[in-house]
């Protein structure tokens with residue numbers, strides 16, 4: 001009896017610990033999200049003049065995907081004059097954190113020069129017209145002016161500091177492994193392994209019978225070579241290197257595509273054909289010379 005009470009007590013203790021642990025973890029991640037995951041607007045120093053509004057904006061684009069393309073600044077000034085100013089400006093859609101410097105027109109100076117600005121409220125809204133997503137930042141007039149006057153980073157400095165730019169963001173984080181389409185020699189004998197399509201390798205297959213591609217001297221049927229009039233790469237290369245491994249005098253694989261080398265030799269059509277057949281996405285095209 002007492003043993004089962006002890007066992008129940010231990011189980012209860014463990015369950016309580018688990019619940020408390022989960023609670024602490026969720027509070028921790030909640031606080032983390034609140035502190036570091038919130039959208040952040042930073043006012044920047046304009047390098048262009050009084051009508052320009054420069055700002056940087058960071059948000060979690062994976063969590064709230066949108067192409068942000070507008071900024072709006074509103075002044076609510078019930079005790080002063082003008083009582084309201086509403087400025088909006090579109091910009092190139094941005095799908096990840098960015099910075100912009102926009103000409104808000106003469107209204108921006110009017111907004112900053114409003115009477116009783118200290119009692120006004122400023123609202124900065126960054127939004128996407130197309131996606132219906134918006135981020136609103138409210139602040140009192142004096143705070144807005146203080147942030148503007150204390151802004152010491154230009155757009156370039158802000159981008160450098162935050163280490164993001166649109167080019168980096170648009171690069172897909174894909175690592176394409178280096179692959180070879182030339183198989184290792186399979187040990188053992190067997191006509192099923194003999195395929196002499198290219199005369200350059202025909203000597204390798206001299207022992208093969210005719211039906212497996214051996215040379216004519218061995219009863220094989222070597223395919224005659226041909227010249228190529230033109231070889232080119234269509235869009236869609238996945239930079240797997242197969243073509244360059246087969247015929248590096250013709251194909252050159254760059255960082256994001258493959259090209260045909262200038263003055264590439266076009267007299268070994270079988271080898272070009274071999275590369276085209278090895279291309280996993282079939283983007284190597286050629287025409288045979290007549």
Ligand code: SF4
Pocket residue numbers: 233236237238239240241242243244251253257258275278279280281282283284
């Ligand atoms: S052209 Fe084809 S074979 Fe050559 S690297 Fe691109 S995908 Fe690979």
